[in-house]
Amino acid sequence: MYIYISHSDKNENTTKRICEMLESNGHTCLRAPQDSIFDRACDVLLLVLSNASNRSEQILREIEYAVSHCVPTLVYQIEDVRLSKPLEYFLMSNQWIVGKDTDNYEKILEGIKNIEDNRPRESEEDKKQSGFTGAYKVRGRDRRKRVLELIEIIAIVAICIVMFFHEKGSRVTFEKGGTVVFGTYLGEPIEWRVLKADENGTATLISEYILTNKAFDVPESGSYNVDDKENDYWSVVETEADRNLELQEYVRGSSRWATSDIRTWLNSDEENVTYDGIGPVASATSDKKNGYANEEGFLFGFTEQEKAAIVPTSNITQGNGLDKEPIGSSDLVWLLSQEELLWLKDADVRLYVKPTEQAIEQDQTNYYNMFSLVYGVEEFYWWLRDPVVNKASKCYLVDNGYTSQLLQTTEAGVSGFGVRPVIKVDTKKVKNITHN
Numbered sequence: 001m002y003i004y005i006s007h008s009d010k011n012e013n014t015t016k017r018i019c020e021m022l023e024s025n026g027h028t029c030l031r032a033p034q035d036s037i038f039d040r041a042c043d044v045l046l047l048v049l050s051n052a053s054n055r056s057e058q059i060l061r062e063i064e065y066a067v068s069h070c071v072p073t074l075v076y077q078i079e080d081v082r083l084s085k086p087l088e089y090f091l092m093s094n095q096w097i098v099g100k101d102t103d104n105y106e107k108i109l110e111g112i113k114n115i116e117d118n119r120p121r122e123s124e125e126d127k128k129q130s131g132f133t134g135a136y137k138v139r140g141r142d143r144r145k146r147v148l149e150l151i152e153i154i155a156i157v158a159i160c161i162v163m164f165f166h167e168k169g170s171r172v173t174f175e176k177g178g179t180v181v182f183g184t185y186l187g188e189p190i191e192w193r194v195l196k197a198d199e200n201g202t203a204t205l206i207s208e209y210i211l212t213n214k215a216f217d218v219p220e221s222g223s224y225n226v227d228d229k230e231n232d233y234w235s236v237v238e239t240e241a242d243r244n245l246e247l248q249e250y251v252r253g254s255s256r257w258a259t260s261d262i263r264t265w266l267n268s269d270e271e272n273v274t275y276d277g278i279g280p281v282a283s284a285t286s287d288k289k290n291g292y293a294n295e296e297g298f299l300f301g302f303t304e305q306e307k308a309a310i311v312p313t314s315n316i317t318q319g320n321g322l323d324k325e326p327i328g329s330s331d332l333v334w335l336l337s338q339e340e341l342l343w344l345k346d347a348d349v350r351l352y353v354k355p356t357e358q359a360i361e362q363d364q365t366n367y368y369n370m371f372s373l374v375y376g377v378e379e380f381y382w383w384l385r386d387p388v389v390n391k392a393s394k395c396y397l398v399d400n401g402y403t404s405q406l407l408q409t410t411e412a413g414v415s416g417f418g419v420r421p422v423i424k425v426d427t428k429k430v431k432n433i434t435h436n
Contacts, residue, residue, distance in 0.1 A: 001116060004042040004071075005031040006062045008052035010357055014078055015048055021105045027112070037062050042071060044115055046108065047091075049077040052357060054084055055189065063090045074111045076104070174203045174427045177347045182309075182430060184301040185211050188358055193350075195343040195422070202311050203427050204343070206336065210355040210382050210418030213363040214292050216395050217253040217260040217412040218284040220277050224413045225251050225286075245321045245392040253412030255387030255395045257317045258329045260412070261292075262383065266333040266421055268297025269307060285415035289364035298333060298421065309429035320387040333421045335385035338396060338407070340422075352379035352401035355418055367416030377402045382418035 003022055007015040019029040030040050037045065045066040053059045066073050067090050075096045083091065095114070097107040174180070178194045182205070192205035218224075225233045225241070233241035233251055241248045249255075257263055261280040265273055275293065278284060282291025299307060315334055316326050336343070344351050360368055372380050381397040388394035388409050397408045397417055410417065 001043040001112060002028050002030060002041065003044045003046055003112065004035070004037045004040070004062075004066075005029055005046050005048060006037070006053070006059050006066075007031065007048040008050060008056055008059065010052040010361075011048050011050050011078065018046070018048065018076070018105065018108065022108070022112075025109060032058075037065055043119075044112055045071050045073045046112075047073060047075045049075050049081055050079045051081055054081050054087060057189075060084075060086055060090075063087065072115045074108065074115075076108055174430075177349060179208070180205060180425075180430070182425065183299075183306050185298065186358060186362075187301065188356070192423075193347065195347045195349060197427075201427050202424050204422065204424045206344070206349065206422045207420050209353050210359055210380055210420050212359050212419050213355065213365065213367065213416050214262060214265070214290055214419055215253065215280055215285045215413050215415040216255065216262050216383055218278065218280045218291075219249075219251050219253045219393075219413050221251045222278055222281075222284050223251075224253075224284060224288075227251055249320075249322065249392035252393035255320045255391065255393050255412045256323065256327065257315075257335070257385040257387070258327045262419065263329070263331070263334070263385075265292060265295070266298045266335075266419075267331060269299035269302065270297050271300060273297045282415075284413065286411065286413050287365050287415050290415035303433075305429070305433045309425050309433065311424040311426055313424045315385075318386045318389060321390045321392045333423050335383055335420070336422055337386045338384060341384075341398070341406075351398060351406075353382070353420065354378045355380050359418070363416060365416030372400050372402070375402050380418050381408060382420040 005015055005019060015031060019031065022029050030037070030042055045062065047053065047059070047063065063073065065071075073091065073095075075091055077096060077098050095111050097104055097111055099105075099107070174194055174197045176194055176197050180192045180194065180203075181189050182192055183190045190211065191208040193208050194203050195206055196204040198204075221227055227233075227247065227250065233239040233247075241251055254260060259276065261275055264275050265280070268274075273279075273293075273296070279293035280291055281293045282288055285291060299310075302310075310332050312330050312332055313334065315329050315331055315337075317329065317337060319325060319327050341351065343349075355363075355368060368380050372378065377400050379400045381400055384396040384398065384407075386396060388396065393411050393413070394409050395412050397410060399405050399408050
């Protein structure tokens with residue numbers, strides 16, 4: 001049988017093992033990116049169900065296509081998943097196989113055999129009359145029955161489509177503490193929580209999870225803790241870079257939000273972001289990893305409608321040890337300050353949060369494992385925008401919750417800690433955005 005495997009690329013290893021098992025049992029596997037269910041006829045669709053595939057609109061379209069074309073569907077569940085409403089409607093009558101990554105492959109074969117055993121068999125005369133050469137052929141004996149069944153299928157699909165868009169709309173709730181899906185980062189939809197909902201029709205949102213791990217600002221010396229004369233300032237005792245704030249900023253990165261690399265990146269929608277100075281190259285970070293000088297700006301994945309819905313916000317941020325007074329900035333995207341952390345409590349939004357799977361995969365430093373997972377903590381550190389006032393390079397981080405400390409401090413040029421963006425949106429414009 002021809003079996004199309006619908007899966008997230010985050011579950012590629014599991015999918016590959018399933019494919020090898022099926023092909024060793026005489027079946028032919030089709031799967032993205034080399035195959036498309038829209039181009040190739042198949043006998044069964046096998047969904048590898050995980051949290052990632054549950055959120056995928058591409059997978060939803062594949063399931064919808066299978067239902068509308070009467071392709072039997074098997075569901076192989078490898079994670080605990082709370083189904084989205086659209087998938088729930090499409091899958092409620094299909095056969096489920098609960099797996100835990102590797103244990104129930106025999107159940108998949110049993111499910112496929114049941115489908116094969118119960119498939120209508122056509123006579124040669126039926127085939128000639130139907131003239132249909134796809135993988136699925138309907139008996140040509142009762143045309144009236146076929147028409148009624150087709151009408152029923154169309155009605156079910158129409159209901160599912162309506163429920164899908166209703167679900168997407170219902171997720172746009174601008175009550176304090178509510179959840180909004182808006183924009184994308186590296187192709188993945190971004191979930192936001194509502195921190196503030198103002199009477200003027202705007203709402204302040206913070207990402208539900210840490211979206212990426214990046215340095216706050218890289219040192220202009222081009223090499224962390226090393227100056228132009230190749231003097232290094234790596235030491236457990238105090239060095240000149242600890243006493244001289246200008247040198248400190250030069251070799252460890254600046255903690256000044258208004259001129260930081262992270263602010264420039266967050267506020268850019270360009271494919272090639274322009275930075276002041278050398279930009280956040282990997283070779284200048286503390287670990288020589290997680291450079292983002294060549295990455296598209298954070299807003300690059302937002303549509304024109306979505307960008308038009310973001311409201312510029314005036315922020316006042318405490319200056320660092322080289323500044324005499326606070327500094328103003330106008331931001332489309334920003335990071336919270338210590339004072340603004342109170343918004344989280346007021347909105348009942350989590351302070352301690354996990355990185356997304358994508359953030360973990362993108363990270364090269366292994367910090368998440370070293371500073372969180374080895375201690376049994378899934379939450380991770382994330383940057384604030386205000387600096388340690390008597391330093392030029394030290395920034396504040398929200399702790400991971402392992403201790404009673406709320407905040408930690410680290411140097412701006414350290415590249416393995418989390419980014420949790422904040423935006424303000426025009427709620428009416430967000431609700432009017434159409435999704436193709």
